[in-house]
Amino acid sequence: MTGDSSIDNFERQSQMRFSRTVTAIGATLALALPLIPAGAYSASAGDRGLPASGASPEAEKRAAAKALMMRQAPILEAADEITELVEKDPAGGYNDLTISVETNGYTLRWKGKPPEDVTRVIASHRKKGLNVKVAATRYTAEELKKAMRAIAKSGVRVSGARIVSVGAGKDGDSLTVGIDVPDTAPRAGVKPLKAAEVIPSSLTRGIPVTLKADSAASPIGDERIGLPTSPQFGGQAIRTVSGSRCTSGFTASQRGTKDDFIITAEHCTTKVGQSWQTANDSHLGTVSHIDVQNDAALIKLEPRKMSGGSIVGGLPVKNSFQPVHHVYSVKDVLKGQYVCVSGSLTGERCGVPVDDGYYWRWFNGTEKYTAVTGYSPWEYIAGKGDSGGPVYSYRLSGGVVAHGLMSATQNGRTCPNPFGGTRTACSNTLYFTSLSAGLGMMPTGTYLN
DSSP: OOOOHHHHHHHHHHHHHHHHHHHTTGGGHHHHGGGSOTTSOOTTSTTSSSOTTOOOHHHHHHHHHHHHHHHHHHHHHHHHHHHHHHHHOTTSSEEEEEEETTTTEEEEEESSOOOHHHHHHHHHHHHTTOEEEEEEOSSOHHHHHHHHHHHHHHOOEETTEEEEEEEEOTTSSSEEEEEEOOTTSOOOOEEEEOHHHHSOHHHHTTOOEEEEEEOOBEEOOOOOOOOTTSOEEETOEEEETTOOEEEOOEEEEETTSOOEEEEEOGGGOOSTTOEEEETTSOEEEEEEEEETTTTEEEEEEOTTOOEEEEEEOSSOTTOSOOOEEEEEEEOOOOBTOEEEEEETTTEEEEEEEEEEEEEEEEETTEEEEEEEEOOOSSSOSBOTTOTTOEEEEEOTTSOEEEEEEEEEESSOEEEEOTTSSEEEEEBSOEEEEOHHHHHHTSSTTEEEO
């Protein structure tokens, strides 16, 4: 591939941030360094942060995905300015924001006229060369969410079939309801649904509804090995005493205490107080909080364990190329966005498109709030052992923005296991949760560090 100075800058900044993070932990510096082994980066070579061993097809795919994430970064940073204003007045007219790398811009949907502070920011983005469109809508995001939640909680069935997902339609002015359709039954595709005939208007609140054939997803379930005295990062392999394996998502702390935590998937755990280990069998900590709805759990680290405030990218467990990237904020994903995911057994997969926004979906009978990925160039992006892993996007500063936790796959199959043999539930379709929603349900004062 040809050179790209922004990607060079991204890789250098990532290494600088990692150096600062590790230096703060004193004596563990030498032990943590093997996570980025000497020679793993080639800052002046054309591979732009890929292993210096050569441009294999896999390496070329990773380089193309990294370049895509870098083209997306300035659009996301502009979108962040809009969503930060929305957060100050969530009951305002905001409906949705869809980004587009292809057109180098975004579309903002708003009920009524956007306020002056929003229009000023839009004008500044257009001056910077971004293609910004503003579209009128009939409903706000909050109005759609209330109807989604009401339907999700109602237990209503459609012709006897259970509802397995409820979310906003792609047009922003409707709801899409997924009906569980067995693989042996004819796939109805998408067809209009007269809400009054099936779903009471008291639930839809007059919002148009579209019915689609869907099926329940299955949790990924169960494994990057950290050294016993290294700080803990997201993307590393963790396990229970009984051997069940998952992936750490992000690290957190709690204000007013000296406590540090690992955030992983709730479905990996069995109860508060459950003991967890690192992949090399050293004691990690115990579960202190679980949130079923957002598939999130806090593992309180034992005093000798430190949180590293970063996530591990690169190749999966049992490989040497595993760069560490600092996490500096939390944001929900936007429609049209591409993300990276980092399961400990599959490794980092970037350039993964977000197909749908956040829906209420059912996983083995449990209701969870998740988004879903669309088709990506990867054969598979997640499988058994990746649950709880981080979902994120890169920024030009060199760090990453946290979006969510890897939760479940659909239509999974077998794929190679780095530890030998094969594993199941490997799929190109991944469901992931909202980290911001999960943090909102955790003990007061919990924040990413």
